[in-house]
Amino acid sequence: MKAIADIDKMKVFSRIKRKSGKSIGLVPTMGYFHDGHVSLIRNARKQNDVVVVSVFVNPTQFGANEDYRQYPRDPARDKEIAKREGADIFFCPNKEQMYPSGFSTSVEVEKLTGNLCGISRPGHFKGVSTIVAKLFEITKPDIAYFGQKDAQQAAVIKKMVADLNMDVMIKILPIVRETDGLAMSSRNVYLKKNEREDALILHQSLKKAEDLFAGGERSSRRLVSSIKEMIDSKKTVRVDYVKVVDCETLKAVDQIKDKALMALAVFIGKTRLIDNAFLKVHDE
């Protein structure tokens, strides 16, 4: 595995590979790898000739009062993991390269970002779509891999690719969870012991709602109430939102037909965590 920090070198590498007919799989990350990232890298390794893992903590997707500075970083460990998992390139540009002085362009997916995390994190998805558009141009992937935990991000990236006629296949892989059910996240490291215990309520409340759904409940309002009630029972956890939305448009759904996305965000202390589950009448 080769580490590349320079954008132009990365461009040359990916263009040479593409020209010689090799397929490129990209795993764009903010680093501090957990098994969710590993799952993305492993899939990319299986499905492509060349695997590029990018690590860039993207400042433009953090709000002014968010955790850009504190966001956990461990590039040496990330590099070891990427290597172990068979990545070919560890692409780690710095922010001066990605956003040189005078940078002024953005890519925005407007309709999908007015709900869910888009409300509590204004500008977040504009930062995400812009950096992903840049990474796609630099690394020219055939397939790019993202995790389902960031459900809204997944929908936004897919929409950007379709709307801008980009030549990238987007693969969204299932949420990877700790053995006790907590969705893996680089931010879990922020949690104190009691917060970590309370954090289990995210997955537990989603499971409960899934059970209610399986039992015939189709009212979003009642499913959301059930989740909120469970979350409110935990002292350290404050609901940001709990919503049932259309899987693609992310618009609110009142009465669920075939399928919907149940998504939530909470604050546990200062840590903001998200989780979600698909509700489907028939397993696909």
Added chain:
Amino acid sequence: MKAIADIDKMKVFSRIKRKSGKSIGLVPTMGYFHDGHVSLIRNARKQNDVVVVSVFVNPTQFGANEDYRQYPRDPARDKEIAKREGADIFFCPNKEQMYPSGFSTSVEVEKLTGNLCGISRPGHFKGVSTIVAKLFEITKPDIAYFGQKDAQQAAVIKKMVADLNMDVMIKILPIVRETDGLAMSSRNVYLKKNEREDALILHQSLKKAEDLFAGGERSSRRLVSSIKEMIDSKKTVRVDYVKVVDCETLKAVDQIKDKALMALAVFIGKTRLIDNAFLKVHDE
């Protein structure tokens, strides 16, 4: 020459050409060709293996009260001209293909669009950068050609390409003028006889300012005054703006050093026309 209306067919064509090592030159236009367009096509023809001329009157770059519906169109004549000039592909998608239902993504170059035409045409450059990003993805050009008459557009496209790490070389070709000096524009067809006569003042006033500059005048304020005074002498012409700006950042320049862009926009009746000239201490 082959006409292609379908985005996917255009994608397949450009990808086959790129894979076989052919260079692609793109001339993105809104059609209703004049010699300015012809100059772009001829340059593309000289410098590339394959020439794609696109014609798409892009609705998103017209304001609500602007001339999208009336904008002159003559695809049959455009096609003839493109063929005569040796284009390989005449790409003419329709707006339902370019902006399908639910379309929600935009590309925006923020800093450069807060001045000049960006003030009187809010949203215009967002429409331009979005459609050009799409055309680049669809046609995969090595070089794309634009005219200097749309000076701000040229700066915006260059900035978008740099910021988003796109692999396209942007070539900006000089303004092509009628024999009497009027900058060629598809919108000139709107002008009534007396308006057409008065429209000469655009070029004449820019020439006058160039003369003053050549004679040592470096004050933007005085150059702008000279132009405004000349334009104000014409009854049918109303100034939208006359400004001297930095060639790249498009920020106002008070005292000109080596080089600046002098740009203007006017309304003649209902027709909005633009023109510009570089002011350079030494010819490059």
